Amino acid sequence: MPSMFGRTTKKLVKEIGDQELRPVKCLVSATKIRRFSLIQRKKARSRFWQLPDVPLDVSLMHILEPGSSVPDAAVEVSADFSDTEVMKQQAAGSVNAGAEAGFSEETAVCRGSSLEYQIVSTPHETWTELQKRKLPDPEPYFLKQCREAGVNLYVVTETVELRNSPVLQDHSSMNISGKFSIPLNIFVKGEGQGGGLKVREKKLTVPKGSVVAYKRKQLVFKEKDWGIHHIAEDDDQETFPAGRVQKALGLGADFKLLQEEVSQKVKAAELSKDMQNIVFSNLLAMLGDREALQDLMDKLEQEPFGHLDGPGGTILTELQKDSCYSGVVSKCLILYLLETLMVLSDIQHVLLAQSMEKRILLPQRDLVRSILEPNFNCSENTPFTLQPELLAPLQGEALAITYGLLDECGLKMELNSPRSTWDPEAKEPLCALYGALSVLSQLAEA
Incomplete structure (x- = not known):
């Protein structure tokens, strides 16, 4: 909530x-x-x-x-x-x-x-x-x-x-x-x-x-x-114009494009098992501290990296050990993951930390996909029912945590019911949640 x-x-x-x-x-x-x-x-x-x-x-x-x-x-x-x-x-x-x-x-x-x-x-x-x-x-x-x-x-x-x-x-x-x-x-x-x-x-x-x-x-x-810009907000414009502006995707986009975007980010990085473990464990320690996550984002975007103490500093130190190309693609993946987290709420950060500890990220990702894929371009409130086979791995506390993540996106979930209603305003946070769960589940393999 x-x-x-x-x-x-x-x-x-x-x-x-x-x-x-x-x-x-x-x-x-x-x-x-x-x-x-x-x-x-x-x-x-x-x-x-x-x-x-x-x-x-x-x-x-x-x-x-x-x-x-x-x-x-x-x-x-x-x-x-x-x-x-x-x-x-x-x-x-x-x-x-x-x-x-x-x-x-x-x-x-x-x-x-x-x-x-x-x-x-x-x-x-x-x-x-x-x-x-x-x-x-x-x-x-x-x-x-x-x-x-x-x-x-x-x-x-x-x-x-x-x-x-x-x-x-x-x-x-x-x-x-x-x-x-x-x-x-x-x-x-x-x-x-x-x-x-x-x-x-x-x-x-x-x-x-x-x-x-x-x-x-x-x-x-x-x-x-x-x-x-007085007439209307236009987030396609640039404060410092430097050429042609890339327009955001409209209704022509579908879930497959989001899926491909996330998949490309993960495949391009190919982090070592040790690096996956370091990023996973230290991000887990940082969840619940939005300021620490923002500091890590800011330092990663500096050339060379800025200095940090704590878990964020550990991630920066390990990235600096990588070769030039490997370090760049690893940095891009971590920045992408941090962006998804910044879109999510503080309560979702706490719930994600619990999901990471319980190793339920993959079934959660599949559940989010089952909601996003059929409703991606739906502009009206539409009832839907979660699939029983996707709920099966998420029982007890895991189900409560997952419903909490969905509820924070704007979907009204009841713990004793698989039914809910699609809200178009939930699309953006659900996309970010899908991205976060996809990357974190990949890191969890270590």
């Missing part, structure tokens, strides 16, 4: 109804993003997903020549949003034929939030005045770095800011009775008889002034001039 903060911001954006608004997914970003802040997005090594936005500690004002104060008559619209969700679910019996049955489970979840917010937008006149400012000569070192790295930059044009300091609440309880020898969900493990009640309550206070959603427009730099 998503974090309390991410779940709340997503619901708020859906309620506001503006498709250009992007929910802020973590509290750290909520305190960094402001109007005129710069957002970085690196180009993905795949056509099937995009890397997440990364807010920077740099604003548009930092990269322009100083000028007179800009008349910024920001437009503010205030509103309130209150949301309470109560869910109750009962389950009985067994989800796998091999486990001892005879249990009943009743789960109740109550979530609530009450937000007072304002939408702050920037009038067109402000942008007109700002574009009278020139870029310094020589260009700021920050821009030079971005140009060399080939990243795209965006500027925040509108924010949804909190006028209060809300307390987000998540209260859940689980009542279990009977005899059981399987985990009923990823939080309850073990074997026992009788009954039990588990209560969990979480609260999160969000600071007043936090930005919970934003709009951003792409910056474009050509020689000494700069501009903004």
